Amino acid sequence: MKVLLFGPELYFLGMALVLFILSLRRQVNIRIDHQVALGFAAGGVVVASACLFQQGELFFAAYRVDLFSQIFKVALALGLFLVLMISHNLAHIDDRYHAEFYLFLTTCTLGLMMLVSAVELLTIYVSLELSSYSLYILVPLRRGDDMDIEAGVKYLFIGAVSSCFMLFGLSYIFGATHSTYVNEVMAKMPELVQSPIGIMGLLLTLAGFFFKLSVFPFHFWAPDVYQGAANQVTTFIATVSKAAAVAVLLRLVALGEVYGFGFTQALWILSIVSMTLGNLVAIVQKDFKRMLAYSSIAHAGYVLMGILTLSEAGYTAAIYYAVAYLIMNFTCFMVISEVANDGRNLQIVELAGLYHRNPLLGLALMLGLFALAGVPPSIGFTGKLLVFTSAMKEGYFWLVLVGAVNGTISLYYYLKVVYAAYFLEGKELPAVHIGLSTRALSYALILIIIGFGVFPDRVVELARVAVKGVLL
Amino acid sequence: MINNIETYLYIAVFLFAIGLYGVLARRSLIAVLISVELMLNAAMINFMAFNRFLAPHPAVGQICALFIMAVAAAEAAIGLSIIVAIYRKMKTINVEHATELRG
Structure with a gap:
């Protein structure tokens, strides 16, 4: 029953095919498009959860299915479902392209799912490109001003160049170790880091991934793309693709473990x-959106803090933080796409008086921002706590100090948004009406943000078991 | 002279440098796309050279090269379609005109 191991990927491949057929129709019906996509995505979450405890290897051991990868697959499927939930109103994308919009979101999710399971360099490269290429198309899909197309061009060329760097690095790693399997490369790591060619390869490869994570100094594309892309696409890039990037980084940095200090x-x-x-x-x-883009660069720094401890606790914290970030960032983006229901870019002042224009969205926004800032008792606080304590245990005092100071700085601009939503009147701005599904989603997100912040044990425990498989 | 690995590695680095220079210096999007392809080819030469001279298994590097070719083709298709779209909107494919996003 090896097919079952590949279950979630096969399911999303099938979903992509269905959406492809939908995109070929001559008469467009955007309601049906959305319902089909949403239904399939909900099924995807179920399939991914059903495959949670699968174990095994596929394709000449190029593809490993373990708890670590399966947790991230559930998170990715969930992320796609959430993004589709807020895609009921794609005002800024031509009706004709709605099915294609869903199609490329699905192929991107498929690529990311393959990415978290890939343990062979060529497989990693191909699945990374599958997800990136889908995003290259999604970003310029927005209609209207020229902003989208400019963002698309920037994203495409910066992305292409960074994947060239990565590929060049991979070729050196292949040359130095004569293997493309991650575990064989890992075994030869001590001699690899002694040779200049090995170090070059490693650095160039990591550069490609840092681009995806938008860590300094590969961050400059993020704000432009966030601002230029449609709100829902930005949501996807900021949440789902970030989570996958963390997963791959965890697997790869485990490579550098033996290298140690430098x-x-x-x-x-x-x-x-x-x-x-x-x-x-x-x-x-x-x-x-631009503000959230820069804050995502900051959050990439927090996640790195967990990763660089190279310890079980640090990795667990990084996984927890990645999933928490997915949830809390999504909450903010949900508010953006509901308030800016004609698909425009939202200025912070336009949130004025959200507390009476729509109390529920106001509450969700406040909790999402508090979680991002790390205010207890939200998941963001628990995530930061786990990351900081793991770094502290390994003796990175100054790093934790800088992190804590940064947390305080970030509080300032997050609270500025909360201030706009709660203390500015905004009488002239219209009330925001939300549908039943968004209302249910808001309640669910609020519950998750508070609930898993107060009782994180089960998620942490799951993450810890998953980490054991990666660290070996 | 020709039949050793260093020659090929130098050629690859040289190609990569030309490509990088092209990406940074050229203003036309088509030229940038071509430069990106050069960089991909540099990586491909590396894979083939390592495969020819060092690898115990003779097929892996070739498979990598084949995959890179296919991926590069897909990349060119997407790049060109976006360039066509930008030309329709702005009537130019010069990157200097794409400066609306700031901050």
Whole structure:
């Protein structure tokens, strides 16, 4: 029954085929398109959850199915479902392209799912490109001004160049180790890092992934793409693809473990600069999406902090933080796409008076932002707590200190948004009406943000078991 | 002279450098796309050279090269379609005109 191991991927491949057929129809019916996509995505969550405890290897051991990969697959399927939930109103995308929009979201999710299971360099590369290429198409799909197409061009070419760097690095790793399997490369790591060619290869490869994670110094594409892409696409990039990037980084950094000091020191610097730069630049932003883009750079720094400890606790914290970030960031983006229901870019001042224009969305926004800032008792706080304590245990005092200071700085601009929503009157702005599904979604997100913040044990325990398989 | 690995590695680095220079210096999007292809080819030469001279298994590098070719073709298709779209909107494919997003 090896087919079952590949279950979630096969399911999403089938879903992509159905959506492809839908996109070929001459008469467009956007309601049906959305319902089909949403129904399939809900099924995808079920399939991915059913395959949670699968174990095994596929395709000449190029593809490993374990708890670690399956947890991330559930998270990815859930992320796709959530993004489709808020896609009921795609005002800024031509009706004709709705089915294609869902199609490319699905292929992107498929690519990311393959990415989290891939343990062979060529497989990693191909699945990474499958997901990136889908995003390259999704970003310029927005209609209207020229902003989208400019964002699309920037994203495409920066992405293409960074994947060239990665590929060049991979070729050196292949040359130095004569293998493309991650575990065989890992075994030869000590001699690899002694040779200049091995170090070059490793650094170039990691550069490609840092681009995906938008860690400094590969962050500059993020704000432009966030601002230029349609709100739902931005949501997807900011949540789902981030979670997958963390997963791959965890697997790959486990590679550098034997190298020790110099390697972690490089990550140490990246983490600090990424946090500080992201937070400081976010302060001056007026566009809400752009602000979240810079804050995502900062959050990449926090996740790196967990990863660079190279310990079980640190990895567990990083997984928890990645999933928590997916949820809390999604909450903010849900509010954006509901308030900006004509698909425009939302300025922070436009959130004025959200507490009376729509109390539920106001509450969700506040909790989402509090979670991002790390205010207890939200999941964001628990995530930061886990990351900081794991770094502290390994003796990274200064790193934790910088992280804590950064947390305080970030509080300032998150609270600025909360201030706009709760203390500005905004009498002239219209009330925001939301449908039943969005209302249910808001309640669910609020419950998750508080619930898993107060009782994180089960998720943490699951993450810990998953990490054991990766660290070996 | 020709039949050793260093020659091929130098050629690859050289190609990669040309490609990178092209990406940074050229203003036309088509030229940038071509430069990106050069960089991909540099990686491909590396794979083939390592495969020819060092690898115990003779097929792996070739398979990598084949995959890169296919992926590069897909990339070119997407790149060109976006370039066509940008030309329809802006009537130019010069990157200097794409400067609306700032901050």
